Amino acid sequence: MLLIDSPMQVCGRTLRNRVVFQPMEGCDGTREGAPDALTRRRYLRFAGGGAGLVWFEATAVVPEGRANPRQMYLHGGTVDAFRTLLSEVREKAVETCGFAPLIVAQLTHSGRFSKPDGRPAPMVAYRNPHWEKGREDQSYTVVTDDYCGALPEQYARAARLAEDAGFDGVDVKCCHGYLLNEFLSARERPGKYGGSLENRTRLYFDCIDAVRNAVADRLLVATRLNGCDGFPYPYGFGVNEENEIDLTETKIILGELKRRGIGLVNLTVGNPYLIPHVNRPWNFGPEDGRVSLNRIYDVTRALKAAAPELKFVMSGLSFPGPAAVDEAETALEAGVADLAGFGRMTFAYPTFFRDYLAAGSLSRNQTCLACGKCSELMRAGTVAGCPVRDAEVYLPYYKQYVLRK
Ligand SMILES: Cc1cc2nc3c(=O)[nH]c(=O)nc-3n(C[C@H](O)[C@H](O)[C@H](O)COP(=O)(O)O)c2cc1C
Numbered sequence: 091m092l093l094i095d096s097p098m099q100v101c102g103r104t105l106r107n108r109v110v111f112q113p114m115e116g117c118d119g120t121r122e123g124a125p126d127a128l129t130r131r132r133y134l135r136f137a138g139g140g141a142g143l144v145w146f147e148a149t150a151v152v153p154e155g156r157a158n159p160r161q162m163y164l165h166g167g168t169v170d171a172f173r174t175l176l177s178e179v180r181e182k183a184v185e186t187c188g189f190a191p192l193i194v195a196q197l198t199h200s201g202r203f204s205k206p207d208g209r210p211a212p213m214v215a216y217r218n219p220h221w222e223k224g225r226e227d228q229s230y231t232v233v234t235d236d237y238c239g240a241l242p243e244q245y246a247r248a249a250r251l252a253e254d255a256g257f258d259g260v261d262v263k264c265c266h267g268y269l270l271n272e273f274l275s276a277r278e279r280p281g282k283y284g285g286s287l288e289n290r291t292r293l294y295f296d297c298i299d300a301v302r303n304a305v306a307d308r309l310l311v312a313t314r315l316n317g318c319d320g321f322p323y324p325y326g327f328g329v330n331e332e333n334e335i336d337l338t339e340t341k342i343i344l345g346e347l348k349r350r351g352i353g354l355v356n357l358t359v360g361n362p363y364l365i366p367h368v369n370r371p372w373n374f375g376p377e378d379g380r381v382s383l384n385r386i387y388d389v390t391r392a393l394k395a396a397a398p399e400l401k402f403v404m405s406g407l408s409f410p411g412p413a414a415v416d417e418a419e420t421a422l423e424a425g426v427a428d429l430a431g432f433g434r435m436t437f438a439y440p441t442f443f444r445d446y447l448a449a450g451s452l453s454r455n456q457t458c459l460a461c462g463k464c465s466e467l468m469r470a471g472t473v474a475g476c477p478v479r480d481a482e483v484y485l486p487y488y489k490q491y492v493l494r495k
Pocket of ligand 1: 112113114115116147148196265314358369370371405406407408409431432433434435464465468474
């Protein structure tokens with residue numbers, strides 16, 4: 091039996107296999123933040139994919155922290171729509187695969203990338219010249235200590251709503267430069283949220299503690315964490331003064347996460363805005379995609395070795411395309427991580443894993459090409475999906491919003 095197809099215990103829950111559908115924003119919710127028709131279509135397609143865990147996309151905890159006007163947003167007015175969607179997903183999964191996946195909600199505040207009305211309205215941990223080069227005209231709101239002090243309760247409120255909606259778990263998202271992640275590199279911020287590692291992690295850990303207190307052990311509490319950002323010192327996290335990857339502080343954070351009752355870490359690196367190739371290895375970036383994927387391997391392997399009792403999801407595994415499942419199996423067998431995460435592949439070919447189990451290989455005509463077109467759609471401010479493999483729905487958007495521009 092393949093390791094990737096074998097069950098695993100995670101925080102007292104049984105996963106039917108080790109495949110994770112990574113959080114992938116479709117930017118296709120209603121203005122109020124509820125799942126809409128394309129959201130429903132995406133998740134029903136995922137439901138037939140046979141993954142052990144579906145990590146639901148970034149979902150805002152406050153309106154000003156939405157990354158786009160159609161980002162998911164959990165509040166009293168949208169919770170019923172989430173509940174309906176989750177029950178449809180479970181029903182479809184049981185019907186097609188014989189079991190329902192665990193479903194985890196990713197709670198986020200988009201911070202520097204907030205665009206609740208479609209225009210940038212950055213809320214930042216600190217003024218960061220590395221980021222802001224060429225964007226000096228933009229006005230930036232540095233979030234106050236009072237704002238930070240109130241945020242954990244917003245995460246807790248969203249976690250309670252996630253429970254009400256029927257999610258199995260929640261992720262306190264701390265990656266890709268969004269607000270909690272940006273605080274990890276707030277070395278130059280004065281006050282209780284900047285400077286020392288203890289201060290820089292305060293907001294993150296306060297949110298984790300608030301969420302844990304809100305949902306106790308009824309929900310699995312996980313986190314998607316950047317092992318390193320790939321930015322130069324002092325503006326990155328997981329980097330030393332020589333600008334080399336340095337995981338010393340990440341390892342300390344993992345120890346703290348464990349102490350705070352977190353058992354599942356979805357590990358990622360880089361930043362999808364400034365250095366997207368680091369975050370999602372692709373075929374047309376400034377470095378060979380294999381180099382980018384090897385970096386993800388190195389970071390994941392090192393952190394898993396440092397915190398073996400935590401369960402880790404590895405990212406970036408869509409890049410090998412037709413060899414993605416074979417490569418994931420090898421990575422799991424080698425102990426690089428415990429679970430294999432697939433992001434772009436789920437847009438291109440949601441039944442890839444079931445088809446692999448049936449045929450022993452993946453069809454070249456359906457797998458992700460790591461071409462970056464799903465991201466281009468998102469950056470163009472429209473709905474995200476795969477315009478190549480799911481062309482009927484997404485090619486018209488690609489033509490209208492990307493090619494025509
Ligand atoms: C269109 C798009 C949307 C994404 N949305 C999210 C998201 O909501 N939350 C998140 O943590 N990562 C998000 N990611 C990153 C993916 O989860 C994943 O880490 C990345 O694509 C690399 O993995 P892959 O090679 O399997 O695609 C997104 C990536 C893309 C391309």
